[in-house]
Amino acid sequence: MAKFAIMGFGTVGGGVAEVLRLNGGAIAEKLGEPLSLQYILDLRDLSETPYADKAVKDFSILENDPELELVVEAIGGAKAALEFTRRALLAGKHVVTSNKELVAAHGRELLAIAREKNVSYLFEASVGGGIPVLRPLSQCLSGNRVQEIVGILNGTTNYILTRMVQDGVSFDEALREAQAKGYAEQNPAADVEGLDACRKICILSDLAWGGEVRPEAVHTQGITAIDLRDVAIASGAGYRIKLLGRALALPDGRLAAYVAPHLVPLSCPVAGVDDVFNAIMIRGNAVGDVMFYGRGAGDLPTASAVMGDIIDALQHRGSPRKLGWDRDAALVDFDTELPLYWYLRGDFTPPPGSQILSDGAVIVGPVSHREAKALVQRFAAQVMLPVLR
Amino acid sequence: MAKFAIMGFGTVGGGVAEVLRLNGGAIAEKLGEPLSLQYILDLRDLSETPYADKAVKDFSILENDPELELVVEAIGGAKAALEFTRRALLAGKHVVTSNKELVAAHGRELLAIAREKNVSYLFEASVGGGIPVLRPLSQCLSGNRVQEIVGILNGTTNYILTRMVQDGVSFDEALREAQAKGYAEQNPAADVEGLDACRKICILSDLAWGGEVRPEAVHTQGITAIDLRDVAIASGAGYRIKLLGRALALPDGRLAAYVAPHLVPLSCPVAGVDDVFNAIMIRGNAVGDVMFYGRGAGDLPTASAVMGDIIDALQHRGSPRKLGWDRDAALVDFDTELPLYWYLRGDFTPPPGSQILSDGAVIVGPVSHREAKALVQRFAAQVMLPVLR
Numbered sequence: 001m002a003k004f005a006i007m008g009f010g011t012v013g014g015g016v017a018e019v020l021r022l023n024g025g026a027i028a029e030k031l032g033e034p035l036s037l038q039y040i041l042d043l044r045d046l047s048e049t050p051y052a053d054k055a056v057k058d059f060s061i062l063e064n065d066p067e068l069e070l071v072v073e074a075i076g077g078a079k080a081a082l083e084f085t086r087r088a089l090l091a092g093k094h095v096v097t098s099n100k101e102l103v104a105a106h107g108r109e110l111l112a113i114a115r116e117k118n119v120s121y122l123f124e125a126s127v128g129g130g131i132p133v134l135r136p137l138s139q140c141l142s143g144n145r146v147q148e149i150v151g152i153l154n155g156t157t158n159y160i161l162t163r164m165v166q167d168g169v170s171f172d173e174a175l176r177e178a179q180a181k182g183y184a185e186q187n188p189a190a191d192v193e194g195l196d197a198c199r200k201i202c203i204l205s206d207l208a209w210g211g212e213v214r215p216e217a218v219h220t221q222g223i224t225a226i227d228l229r230d231v232a233i234a235s236g237a238g239y240r241i242k243l244l245g246r247a248l249a250l251p252d253g254r255l256a257a258y259v260a261p262h263l264v265p266l267s268c269p270v271a272g273v274d275d276v277f278n279a280i281m282i283r284g285n286a287v288g289d290v291m292f293y294g295r296g297a298g299d300l301p302t303a304s305a306v307m308g309d310i311i312d313a314l315q316h317r318g319s320p321r322k323l324g325w326d327r328d329a330a331l332v333d334f335d336t337e338l339p340l341y342w343y344l345r346g347d348f349t350p351p352p353g354s355q356i357l358s359d360g361a362v363i364v365g366p367v368s369h370r371e372a373k374a375l376v377q378r379f380a381a382q383v384m385l386p387v388l389r
Numbered sequence: 390m391a392k393f394a395i396m397g398f399g400t401v402g403g404g405v406a407e408v409l410r411l412n413g414g415a416i417a418e419k420l421g422e423p424l425s426l427q428y429i430l431d432l433r434d435l436s437e438t439p440y441a442d443k444a445v446k447d448f449s450i451l452e453n454d455p456e457l458e459l460v461v462e463a464i465g466g467a468k469a470a471l472e473f474t475r476r477a478l479l480a481g482k483h484v485v486t487s488n489k490e491l492v493a494a495h496g497r498e499l500l501a502i503a504r505e506k507n508v509s510y511l512f513e514a515s516v517g518g519g520i521p522v523l524r525p526l527s528q529c530l531s532g533n534r535v536q537e538i539v540g541i542l543n544g545t546t547n548y549i550l551t552r553m554v555q556d557g558v559s560f561d562e563a564l565r566e567a568q569a570k571g572y573a574e575q576n577p578a579a580d581v582e583g584l585d586a587c588r589k590i591c592i593l594s595d596l597a598w599g600g601e602v603r604p605e606a607v608h609t610q611g612i613t614a615i616d617l618r619d620v621a622i623a624s625g626a627g628y629r630i631k632l633l634g635r636a637l638a639l640p641d642g643r644l645a646a647y648v649a650p651h652l653v654p655l656s657c658p659v660a661g662v663d664d665v666f667n668a669i670m671i672r673g674n675a676v677g678d679v680m681f682y683g684r685g686a687g688d689l690p691t692a693s694a695v696m697g698d699i700i701d702a703l704q705h706r707g708s709p710r711k712l713g714w715d716r717d718a719a720l721v722d723f724d725t726e727l728p729l730y731w732y733l734r735g736d737f738t739p740p741p742g743s744q745i746l747s748d749g750a751v752i753v754g755p756v757s758h759r760e761a762k763a764l765v766q767r768f769a770a771q772v773m774l775p776v777l778r
Contacts (some may be wrong), residue, residue, distance in 0.1 A: 019675045024583050130676035140521030142419050143408055143696025253737030286408045286693035287519035290683035304675035307532025319708045
């Protein structure tokens, strides 16, 4: 019997308990032993739930139970989650999480502790929800030099943009809908300002190239300024506007990483990924382009990834997978060192050599972010978005 | 230093050597030791290649080298490949392959030997070429009950169908083009008659449900009878014709598996997968639908998957991943027990209740294959294809 605990009984934590209830028999068959949920750590009152007998409020009960092998951290944030993850690993317990904020900010330290204690710290669910992407990247594609990662990493903003593109709904209205459907938080800043996507592209980069990319070093632009006019112009020219996280290995060995709404040509498979779906494209020097697609959020999809990690950790007791990034990544300066194509719109004379779209919109490039900003000022353009090529 | 050999120096074997040449430094970093290609077993004369000093013609040299840890089987077929794989595993060597024919027909026996000898027998490259799909299925999605697998599993036939759909080229002409481009063999039967896709859906089913599905038990229909009229009618009605391998878990616990050209609605992400690309959709009861997309063949993409398996096998020496199927799958009778929707075309009076398309084509269902064949006879229809819903 393998014993585990869930910390934080919200959407993800509840989903993990539900997946165990649904699929416990099949999971036990794969593990060769039953998987038993011993504790649920939550400050809320769980006495009216089916899990009343498992509820505890004191982390030290988990920490001090020598039979408890694994803890699911579904608290979120980087305060209690950080402290309890650290202490659980130090107590020799495997930890599985979907907490991208914690992994992006403190994964390096936590993975080092896990290595030292010979346990697993796994976080497949932190990127792409239920979509398998981190394990394929770090295992199946390990014979490649990764050249680029680009993806729709946030389901909430993809839902909002899909509503704007397909139905001409304004950003504000689409956001209200997303909140009503439970896709967006009441405070949607982390989603619509791109921070959630930023954390995910950091984790992907950390794993792909083995150097830490810190979220605060990543140029991050959200979708709050996207206007229906740009949506219409882009559609007319054969593009979709998508919020992308993107990371590239440059020929000199340095990395570029940024988050921004892009014009994506319809010929790119990512352009057709709508609603709350996510898709992550990885380019390797041997495999070419591979894409992973599915629901990037939700209780059961996220719990699916957590459960896959739980099974993996318990199947590899004593020989945990080697994961980690133990140096700083060398990043280029996004502002000056990464030439891109840019969509500009405004009531202006187009810069020479630009590709003319419609309604005062053009595509220029390749030029750096700083040069594009200079063009915006010089020609009095109003909007500026990178274009995926 | 980890020492390995390649058996069979054709497209895949040559690709593995090339990936090692390209990425050997990065691979050594992941392994913590250099990966050294010791032998290439091939009956051809390799004296004019850069690998002349590694060429051997006698398998027993590999078998009897106690320092040789791993063998890549890239011979193909199920004769010498079977014998050498068996002997390599019995000699305690890990074996990695892309040989779907061998895995589909003899995987059960070979995995049992591997388990007994505590070595790995890995075959990620046998399905989807470079696309990570078997490891995500057996690891990341292991917390799910898999409900359905459906995919474009053969790049050659997808290229042919894409040319027919997009450019109105006939089957015969598209096949000649595919041969000229090196996508199709001079004897294209295994591709165009669906056998290659059949072997792949068997391997996916074996892993997803743990029971062996034998290729000869799977209803398999190829694309040789696809007519440009059906392509045009399908396009006009919002469908693409795609050769799909499909496997379903039915409520009574039995499986259905078959291969056939389907009408796929454009709303399904698989419909937009063109040219030589493959895509595999997996539906789990927790994760919902996830899709894996990329190049399903080619020397470097396939070698990428082989190299991922090599690294995995060597990283888990002594604790190989538990894989296998050690019972027969319970299959429904495709002819009578699997109700589907069917596209029928002919110069006939449509059956009552059918959905009328154009040019004498209708969609009927859900009815069994046998009932659909009876409708074909009764109404003198000429063409009959399943429709994906």
